[in-house]
Amino acid sequence: MPTTHQVRVLIVGAGPAGYTAAIYAARAALEPLLVAGLQPGGQLTITTEVENYPGFAEAVQGPWLMEQMRAQAEHVGTRIAEDLIVATDFSRRPFLATGDSGDRYAAEAVIIATGAQARWLGLPSEQRLAGAGVSACATCDGFFFRGKRVVVVGGGNTAVEEALYLTHHASEVVLVHRRDSLRAERILQQRLLANPKVRVRWNRAVAEILGERSVEAVRLRDTASGAEEVLPTDGVFVAIGHQPVTAPFRGQVALDAEGYIVTAPGTTRTSVGGVFAAGDVQDRVWRQAVTAAGTGCMAALEVEKYLAHAAAGAELVA
Ligand code: NDP
Numbered sequence: 001m002p003t004t005h006q007v008r009v010l011i012v013g014a015g016p017a018g019y020t021a022a023i024y025a026a027r028a029a030l031e032p033l034l035v036a037g038l039q040p041g042g043q044l045t046i047t048t049e050v051e052n053y054p055g056f057a058e059a060v061q062g063p064w065l066m067e068q069m070r071a072q073a074e075h076v077g078t079r080i081a082e083d084l085i086v087a088t089d090f091s092r093r094p095f096l097a098t099g100d101s102g103d104r105y106a107a108e109a110v111i112i113a114t115g116a117q118a119r120w121l122g123l124p125s126e127q128r129l130a131g132a133g134v135s136a137c138a139t140c141d142g143f144f145f146r147g148k149r150v151v152v153v154g155g156g157n158t159a160v161e162e163a164l165y166l167t168h169h170a171s172e173v174v175l176v177h178r179r180d181s182l183r184a185e186r187i188l189q190q191r192l193l194a195n196p197k198v199r200v201r202w203n204r205a206v207a208e209i210l211g212e213r214s215v216e217a218v219r220l221r222d223t224a225s226g227a228e229e230v231l232p233t234d235g236v237f238v239a240i241g242h243q244p245v246t247a248p249f250r251g252q253v254a255l256d257a258e259g260y261i262v263t264a265p266g267t268t269r270t271s272v273g274g275v276f277a278a279g280d281v282q283d284r285v286w287r288q289a290v291t292a293a294g295t296g297c298m299a300a301l302e303v304e305k306y307l308a309h310a311a312a313g314a315e316l317v318a
Helices: 016-027 042-046 062-075 124-128 138-145 157-166 186-194 289-317
Strands: 004-012 033-035 079-081 085-089 095-099 104-112 116-118 149-153 172-176 198-201 204-210 217-222 228-232 235-238 242-244 275-277
Touching (some): 004 016, 004 095, 004 289, 016 033, 016 042, 016 062, 016 289, 042 062, 062 079, 138 235, 149 157, 157 172, 157 186, 157 235, 186 198, 275 289
Parallel strands (some): 004 104, 033 079, 104 275, 172 198
Antiparallel strands (some): 085 095, 095 104, 217 228
8 A cells, every 4th residue: 555654854876975865864853764766876886896985994895885884874873765766746745756656755854865867878788888897987887997098988077087087097098979079168178189199990889798707798780881990999888978867856946957856055955845866866976975975964964954944934923
């Protein structure tokens, strides 16, 4: 039987932003309920070693780090629901969210922390070799390609920045782009093309990633002639953009042209009072676990103030 859960604070998403918001909200006695979604732990569960999350002198495993955050959130009193929010109604009070399970969540305040997902090429070989040489995050995984050859796919700022970052580790970086000009900013293009470690294969699409247990090569297809070539490589970084996960909130809070939730500068406030957004779902620039955690903390502190004001207002009216 579907149930309606009455909660003070509903947190949607189980990445660093959601768990950090939960830790702060629970410690403020706001009894948060966190709905974990399809990929509890978020993007860090698809990386291997994490070396840039402060507090750990030795590298830690991404999935382990997320288990720790979850355990920490639960230890301080967060309830976690294994459900996926598929629809919301922020026009009414309390706010209403509906889960894939059929359960409904009625909340006095909501923190949206659903994150973003890397766009993938959609090749079966890309899925099969994910984590075995295929990555969507150079800052996470670039270090493992010290002295090796890598391919970066894409022509935007992310692809060019990832390619430049990878030149610090790899022996050779080949940027594969489907057109004959880059979308990236001019200054980034200049830096890229001036770097002796970088080669660009223009007008090429990745048709297949080759390798049994790890990446050994890519099969490229000329987008004009259809001719194919095999390019040996040890790693493939897919950098064809990210998509914020905002479908359940469309029409409820203001989104920008690319679908990110708009927050007031320096805050986690959305266009709806009482609804806050933290982490990659509202961040197109930094996209780091530690910055997501930071905005998760901000969101919980802002919720605490919001609910205190709401309670004070209610007393005045009564
Ligand atoms: P973009 O959407 O800007 O670029 C995506 C790139 O991937 C494009 O070159 C596109 O090709 C290519 N692409 C898309 N789909 C495919 C596909 N299926 N196969 C092959 N290639 C594909 O995404 P970014 O992540 O680069 O940037 C997102 C936003 O973040 C932008 O606004 C960017 O400016 C910003 N950003 C800013 C940074 C900075 O200011 N330092 C750093 C990183 C990002 P095509 O060009 O042919 O469409």
